[in-house]
Amino acid sequence: MRQVRPNGLPAYKRIQGAILKRLESGQLKPGDAVDSERELAKIHRVSLMTARHALAGLEREGMVVRRRGAGTFIAPPKIHFNKLMSYTEQMAGRSLAVSSKLLSLGVIDTEQEIAARLALPATSPLIKVERLRLGANEPFAIETCYLSAGDFAGLTQSPLDRISLFSILEHDYGLEIAHADEEIDATTADPHTARLLGIAHDAPVLRIRQVIYSTKGKTALYVLGLYRSDRHTLLIRRFR
Amino acid sequence: MRQVRPNGLPAYKRIQGAILKRLESGQLKPGDAVDSERELAKIHRVSLMTARHALAGLEREGMVVRRRGAGTFIAPPKIHFNKLMSYTEQMAGRSLAVSSKLLSLGVIDTEQEIAARLALPATSPLIKVERLRLGANEPFAIETCYLSAGDFAGLTQSPLDRISLFSILEHDYGLEIAHADEEIDATTADPHTARLLGIAHDAPVLRIRQVIYSTKGKTALYVLGLYRSDRHTLLIRRFR
DNA sequence: AAGTGGTCTAGACCACGGC
DNA sequence: CCGTGGTCTAGACCACTTC
Numbered sequence: 001m002r003q004v005r006p007n008g009l010p011a012y013k014r015i016q017g018a019i020l021k022r023l024e025s026g027q028l029k030p031g032d033a034v035d036s037e038r039e040l041a042k043i044h045r046v047s048l049m050t051a052r053h054a055l056a057g058l059e060r061e062g063m064v065v066r067r068r069g070a071g072t073f074i075a076p077p078k079i080h081f082n083k084l085m086s087y088t089e090q091m092a093g094r095s096l097a098v099s100s101k102l103l104s105l106g107v108i109d110t111e112q113e114i115a116a117r118l119a120l121p122a123t124s125p126l127i128k129v130e131r132l133r134l135g136a137n138e139p140f141a142i143e144t145c146y147l148s149a150g151d152f153a154g155l156t157q158s159p160l161d162r163i164s165l166f167s168i169l170e171h172d173y174g175l176e177i178a179h180a181d182e183e184i185d186a187t188t189a190d191p192h193t194a195r196l197l198g199i200a201h202d203a204p205v206l207r208i209r210q211v212i213y214s215t216k217g218k219t220a221l222y223v224l225g226l227y228r229s230d231r232h233t234l235l236i237r238r239f240r
Numbered sequence: 241m242r243q244v245r246p247n248g249l250p251a252y253k254r255i256q257g258a259i260l261k262r263l264e265s266g267q268l269k270p271g272d273a274v275d276s277e278r279e280l281a282k283i284h285r286v287s288l289m290t291a292r293h294a295l296a297g298l299e300r301e302g303m304v305v306r307r308r309g310a311g312t313f314i315a316p317p318k319i320h321f322n323k324l325m326s327y328t329e330q331m332a333g334r335s336l337a338v339s340s341k342l343l344s345l346g347v348i349d350t351e352q353e354i355a356a357r358l359a360l361p362a363t364s365p366l367i368k369v370e371r372l373r374l375g376a377n378e379p380f381a382i383e384t385c386y387l388s389a390g391d392f393a394g395l396t397q398s399p400l401d402r403i404s405l406f407s408i409l410e411h412d413y414g415l416e417i418a419h420a421d422e423e424i425d426a427t428t429a430d431p432h433t434a435r436l437l438g439i440a441h442d443a444p445v446l447r448i449r450q451v452i453y454s455t456k457g458k459t460a461l462y463v464l465g466l467y468r469s470d471r472h473t474l475l476i477r478r479f480r
Numbered sequence: 481a482a483g484t485g486g487t488c489t490a491g492a493c494c495a496c497g498g499c
Numbered sequence: 500c501c502g503t504g505g506t507c508t509a510g511a512c513c514a515c516t517t518c
Contacts, residue, residue: 010506036484047508068485069516182476186426186444186469204426204444229426236422236476250487287489308504309497
């Protein structure tokens, strides 16, 4: 028999989409049973293997749980551990009154070490964005981002004081972020940092250096973050 | 046709095992091509779908990379990000001369906060193990573990100064570790800590609080770690 | 006993990669 | 062009859970 693809999508993805849609619409809640393989096969007029493939994919993504002899069920709501989120996204999830203040924005070409971390030639021009992060009107972090000035030309004209840097990169520059490698340690606040964060000179701060990679495997961003450790802890889940 | 399972193993697992064996024996190296689906199907006398299933499983585990039109290849050696490892395991992977010194070992029942983190009644007796970690004969961390004295009776008699705590828990108590939730921040060394680590009073240290869960979902261990930040950085990979 | 997921067959066509 | 992985069919038997 010929394969027919009305939407241009493989059948198993159509089936996954149909289930996800029912989940998003609230028609399906965690714990609810999903149609069985055989039911899905009938409904979508595919073979059992194809229906299986659809459910197996959803299980791999953690959307459903399959129990032999019992059925397939919507998985409990995901806890997003170790997810890379922009500051704006993180705060949106906590309903905290937050804001961000642009400290500086410019192009530099003297930061050899940072160019190296971005896998760029030593004297490449870099855009440097320095921002103060505030929660409940109290500063709690300084984040300094470095990007290739060549790859993100025009970024210095963007309204970074109003719009999330991540969303500008994603929407205006088509950047797709894949993952970040982070190096975490503790240090003491230098006078400049201490003044901006409103903490004592030599107070401990959490330092996070991120190298952010695009889905194409390219280094896209280097971010240095300094966090008041009295207001900020990092939560991580690690697996055996 | 009847399914025949000489080893009691599903065919796709037998195929995976055969490939992994060739990998471990050094016969296959990263970048090498693996037998194609069709070859595997012939060799193991299974259908194409079954051979596919075997390769798909290996790909999901990150052992191989599949490239349409090209073939299936052994994946580059894994970098273990965000893996939960005992101190002993970590150091073994770096070939560093390391050791560990038992500072104290005893049973306490007054740590309400820690009992709470382990999801135990407030006055439960807890085993407390305090150890100094050294690398190249220089101290770099203090780790304090707390366990339920009831669940791990007899542990205080174990040779913790010689044998890894993790391996004792796994082998003698049948503990299977699943994951850990960690809370990371920066703080300053108190006098006791500073003296043991050989750093200045008020020097910044990285503080990691771990709650370790068993595969049965039980909280098994609470670990407080204080790390010299001049000798130790934490590496994390986070995903979008 | 009925229904579920887990494994498997023996084919098929398609889209893509490298030669 | 040929070989590769990607998708798919229309069945089948097994092991397990639920009732």
